[in-house]
Amino acid sequence: MKPIAITIGDPAGIGPEIIAKAYAQEPELTRGTFVVGDVECLRRGTRSVAGDAPPLPVAVIDDVVDVVDVPPRCIPLLQVGTPFTDLPTIGKVDAAAGRLAAEAVTWAARAALRGDIAALVTAPLHKEALAAAGVPFPGHTELLQAEAALHAGVAVEQMPVRMMLANEELRTVLVSIHVALRAALDAVTCERVLETLRITDRTLTRALGRRPKVAVAGLNPHAGEGGLFGREELDVIVPAMQAAESEGLDLHGPFAPDTVFMRARRGEFDVVVAMYHDQGLIPVKYLGVEKGVNVTLGLPLVRTSPDHGTAFDIAGTGKADASSLVEAIRMARGLAGVR
Ligand SMILES: NC(=O)C1=CN([C@@H]2O[C@H](COP(=O)(O)OP(=O)(O)OC[C@H]3O[C@@H](n4cnc5c(N)ncnc54)[C@H](O)[C@@H]3O)[C@@H](O)[C@H]2O)C=CC1
Numbered sequence: 001m002k003p004i005a006i007t008i009g010d011p012a013g014i015g016p017e018i019i020a021k022a023y024a025q026e027p028e029l030t031r032g033t034f035v036v037g038d039v040e041c042l043r044r045g046t047r048s049v050a051g052d053a054p055p056l057p058v059a060v061i062d063d064v065v066d067v068v069d070v071p072p073r074c075i076p077l078l079q080v081g082t083p084f085t086d087l088p089t090i091g092k093v094d095a096a097a098g099r100l101a102a103e104a105v106t107w108a109a110r111a112a113l114r115g116d117i118a119a120l121v122t123a124p125l126h127k128e129a130l131a132a133a134g135v136p137f138p139g140h141t142e143l144l145q146a147e148a149a150l151h152a153g154v155a156v157e158q159m160p161v162r163m164m165l166a167n168e169e170l171r172t173v174l175v176s177i178h179v180a181l182r183a184a185l186d187a188v189t190c191e192r193v194l195e196t197l198r199i200t201d202r203t204l205t206r207a208l209g210r211r212p213k214v215a216v217a218g219l220n221p222h223a224g225e226g227g228l229f230g231r232e233e234l235d236v237i238v239p240a241m242q243a244a245e246s247e248g249l250d251l252h253g254p255f256a257p258d259t260v261f262m263r264a265r266r267g268e269f270d271v272v273v274a275m276y277h278d279q280g281l282i283p284v285k286y287l288g289v290e291k292g293v294n295v296t297l298g299l300p301l302v303r304t305s306p307d308h309g310t311a312f313d314i315a316g317t318g319k320a321d322a323s324s325l326v327e328a329i330r331m332a333r334g335l336a337g338v339r
Pocket residue numbers: 014018122123124125126127128140289290294305306307308309310311312313314319320321322324
């Protein structure tokens with residue numbers, strides 16, 4: 001069984017703490033996993049959550065094959081770069097923290113693409129810190145897409161990926177992610193919607209063992225109300241759906257965005273394709289940031305992540321809930337076929 005890498009995320013945020021909690025609370029689930037990051041940052045996280053108990057020890061490993069030798073109740077860590085001497089200030093945007101977060105994800109992506117690890121689970125990083133470090137990607141999804149394209153020797157456009165957020169009640173896949181809302185409107189093109197439908201259908205057919213019933217959200221209020229409140233449904237979304245239906249996809253809509261998630265939550269559909277980031281993520285996160293998992297669809301590797309961010313407002317307090325990370329590890333195991 002190949003190990004699963006958990007990237008540390010931004011060390012000024014809750015990443016190290018939720019990782020430490022996941023190892024403390026879920027010894028069985030975390031067996032065969034290891035952290036990619038910085039030893040001193042992870043040790044600080046273990047201290048933040050330990051309370052009166054001794055913090056979990058961290059064992060530095062040189063290679064993924066060494067994970068099996070690390071005793072239970074000890075966190076294996078693979079160091080990337082030089083260990084920190086001055087730790088990043090908790091709760092502050094810091095270029096060095098962003099650099100570590102990016103280096104950890106890049107290392108894990110390459111290891112997954114080489115086939116050295118079964119999956120990667122990414123603790124949250126801060127997008128401003130990533131930018132401050134000069135990383136040319138807004139988030140994990142784009143960085144992983146670029147790494148996968150490089151590995152395959154193709155252009156990034158030939159490696160289309162999509163973000164899915166899922167909890168026990170809802171799944172949503174997004175047509176666009178980290179762009180301004182105005183740019184997101186321009187991204188609602190026939191090609192992007194069709195690509196999103198294809199990726200959603202392909203991935204969920206594999207995961208569910210049957211073709212998913214896909215609801216498509218409109219873009220405009222009331223899905224355009226027959227063209228009265230915008231024409232994207234008629235001119236873009238319906239043609240994309242017709243093209244996908246001719247390939248056999250089981251599609252429904254476009255539906256009014258304000259009620260389609262309620263219907264999916266009742267069990268009418270397996271997944272909702274949302275036209276932009278917040279249309280899809282607000283309903284899922286409103287059900288609880290501790291419940292959702294972010295999965296990147298379309299990659300030649302398994303990547304999951306908690307649905308929440310770095311939570312700078314509570315970082316260092318030990319209050320952060322590790323449930324979403326735990327679910328992300330569980331899902332990564334399932335998707336990678338690791339039992
Ligand atoms: N997977 C990733 O790397 C993600 C990264 N982010 C990034 O994180 C940064 C901060 O984003 P925000 O919008 O502030 O969202 P956030 O999710 O970090 O925080 C929003 C609110 O939820 C609370 N919260 C979040 N996670 C929690 C947990 N595990 N337990 C208890 N409370 C929790 C926070 O304390 C805060 O009040 C941004 O740079 C954003 O882009 C956001 C989402 C996912």
